[in-house]
Amino acid sequence: MTSHVKNTLVTTAAIAGALAATTLFNTTTVKADTTSSAPVTTTTSATKDTAIASAQAKVNSASAAVVSAQAAYGSASTAAFDAAAKTAAASASAAATSAATSSAVANAQAAADSAATAKSTADANLAKAQSNAAATSRAKSMTSAAVVSAQSAVASASAKASDADSAVASAEAGQTVTANLMKSDDPTQASAAQQYFATKTAIVKLLPSGQVQITIPLTSGLKFLKEVSYNGVDATFTKTGDDSANITFTADPATSYTLAMTMDITSVMPFMPIMHEKALLAVDTTIFNGLLAAKSDADAALTSAQAALSTAKTNAATVAQVASKAASAATAAATVASDAAVAATSAATNLTSAQAANSTAQAALTSAQAAQSAADATLATAKANLDSANAALTSAQAELKSAQNIVVVTPASSAASSASSTASSAGSAASSATNSAASASTTTVTSAVVATPATTKKATSSTPASSTTAKTLPQTGNENQSALVALGLAILTLGIYPMMKRKHA
Numbered sequence: 139m140t141s142h143v144k145n146t147l148v149t150t151a152a153i154a155g156a157l158a159a160t161t162l163f164n165t166t167t168v169k170a171d172t173t174s175s176a177p178v179t180t181t182t183s184a185t186k187d188t189a190i191a192s193a194q195a196k197v198n199s200a201s202a203a204v205v206s207a208q209a210a211y212g213s214a215s216t217a218a219f220d221a222a223a224k225t226a227a228a229s230a231s232a233a234a235t236s237a238a239t240s241s242a243v244a245n246a247q248a249a250a251d252s253a254a255t256a257k258s259t260a261d262a263n264l265a266k267a268q269s270n271a272a273a274t275s276r277a278k279s280m281t282s283a284a285v286v287s288a289q290s291a292v293a294s295a296s297a298k299a300s301d302a303d304s305a306v307a308s309a310e311a312g313q314t315v316t317a318n319l320m321k322s323d324d325p326t327q328a329s330a331a332q333q334y335f336a337t338k339t340a341i342v343k344l345l346p347s348g349q350v351q352i353t354i355p356l357t358s359g360l361k362f363l364k365e366v367s368y369n370g371v372d373a374t375f376t377k378t379g380d381d382s383a384n385i386t387f388t389a390d391p392a393t394s395y396t397l398a399m400t401m402d403i404t405s406v407m408p409f410m411p412i413m414h415e416k417a418l419l420a421v422d423t424t425i426f427n428g429l430l431a432a433k434s435d436a437d438a439a440l441t442s443a444q445a446a447l448s449t450a451k452t453n454a455a456t457v458a459q460v461a462s463k464a465a466s467a468a469t470a471a472a473t474v475a476s477d478a479a480v481a482a483t484s485a486a487t488n489l490t491s492a493q494a495a496n497s498t499a500q501a502a503l504t505s506a507q508a509a510q511s512a513a514d515a516t517l518a519t520a521k522a523n524l525d526s527a528n529a530a531l532t533s534a535q536a537e538l539k540s541a542q543n544i545v546v547v548t549p550a551s552s553a554a555s556s557a558s559s560t561a562s563s564a565g566s567a568a569s570s571a572t573n574s575a576a577s578a579s580t581t582t583v584t585s586a587v588v589a590t591p592a593t594t595k596k597a598t599s600s601t602p603a604s605s606t607t608a609k610t611l612p613q614t615g616n617e618n619q620s621a622l623v624a625l626g627l628a629i630l631t632l633g634i635y636p637m638m639k640r641k642h643a
Contacts, residue, residue, distance in 0.1 A: 374387070
């Protein structure tokens with residue numbers, strides 16, 4: 139047999155004894171003893187029953203309130219315990235997360251700062267490289283334009299040189315120009331020798347020395363014209379026929395030349411002397427002046443233009459290489475800047491994630507702490523309600539005990555008053571025993587709640603019995619009364635003794 143069953147049997151025995159004693163005293167009417175010195179209470183049995191019923195109702199209500207408060211307290215206590223456990227877990231998690239995320243945040247922040255610095259440097263290098271590439275590109279365009287211009291200059295110089303070459307070549311090949319022999323003392327009159335130069339032309343050639351070679355076609359009179367000289371230098375006769383020849387001499391370019399001629403016509407006119415005269419050859423050879431100089435200048439210009447073209451091409455090639463390197467550098471810088479931007483973005487994202495993880499852990503801890511605070515508040519309220527319900531139950535039990543202790547006295551006999559007082563005392567003792575038995579069977583508030591309704595139910599059922607028995611039992615007969623009193627006390631003793639023995643064991 140378990141201790142719980144033993145407790146239950148002891149409690150039941152105590153309650154049974156108390157109820158028996160209470161019933162005995164309630165159902166036994168003692169004749170009033172008019173000579174008794176005890177205070178006389180004129181309360182009727184009906185009034186006492188009403189008071190007991192009212193007090194019993196309050197006890198029942200208070201018991202139900204205690205049960206409800208106890209359940210609420212238990213639930214609140216469990217919730218508070220769970221909340222405390224969750225808070226502890228959240229705190230530990232937050233601490234661990236904070237330690238981890240703090241390091242992660244610091245590392246992420248350092249990485250983000252480093253990436254931002256690298257991006258800034260890469261952007262600056264990119265801007266510089268792009269500026270350099272633009273400058274070299276402009277230089278390349280300029281040198282390319284210079285090459286085109288030099289090529290144009292070469293083309294122009296080449297054309298001029300070609301023209302000069304053609305002019306010189308034509309002059310060197312010889313050109314036929316108008317030529318007249320005039321009297322040296324009267325240039326407006328034809329010379330006597332003009333008749334021998336019927337073509338009135340001269341062939342002029344430009345010599346490499348810059349002088350001109352003049353050839354006068356002698357169409358007839360070769361047998362008469364013996365000598366021709368210019369500035370004391372004899373001209374050259376080249377026969378072209380029996381009586382014709384080409385007379386050639388060299389001179390500086392001029393518009394006219396004074397020729398010394400010797401004619402001997404004595405063969406046909408013996409009486410005529412040999413004639414020595416001067417004739418003015420009117421032929422303009424200045425058309426060749428500057429041809430060689432122009433050719434030289436054109437050749438020099440062509441040479442210079444070609445040199446400039448070569449220089450422009452060299453510069454263009456050099457600048458093109460520089461521009462190509464600058465463009466490659468700009469491309470590389472753009473790649474570095476792009477990679478740096480990606481790294482900076484990734485580092486910023488990692489930093490945000492680390493900060494978010496830390497914030498999430500702290501938020502979870504804050505939420506758990508708030509939940510714990512709410513659970514603690516609910517627990518405190520439930521505890522206050524339980525204390526209030528227990529206080530109400532104690533008050534109701536006191537009120538029930540007081541009602542059970544009311545002495546019912548009949549006006550007919552003081553002996554009845556004394557017996558009623560004795561019965562009231564026994565009832566009070568039974569009620570006290572009942573409460574003690576209930577207290578002995580349990581040590582918690584919940585046990586008081588359980589024990590009280592059992593006691594009150596017995597008391598409630600005994601109250602009407604006392605009224606009924608009071609009506610049916612005879613008003614005299616001390617033997618019956620003594621037997622009933624003995625029976626009630628015996629039952630009460632059987633209920634209290636085991637409880638007391640257990641209490642002192």
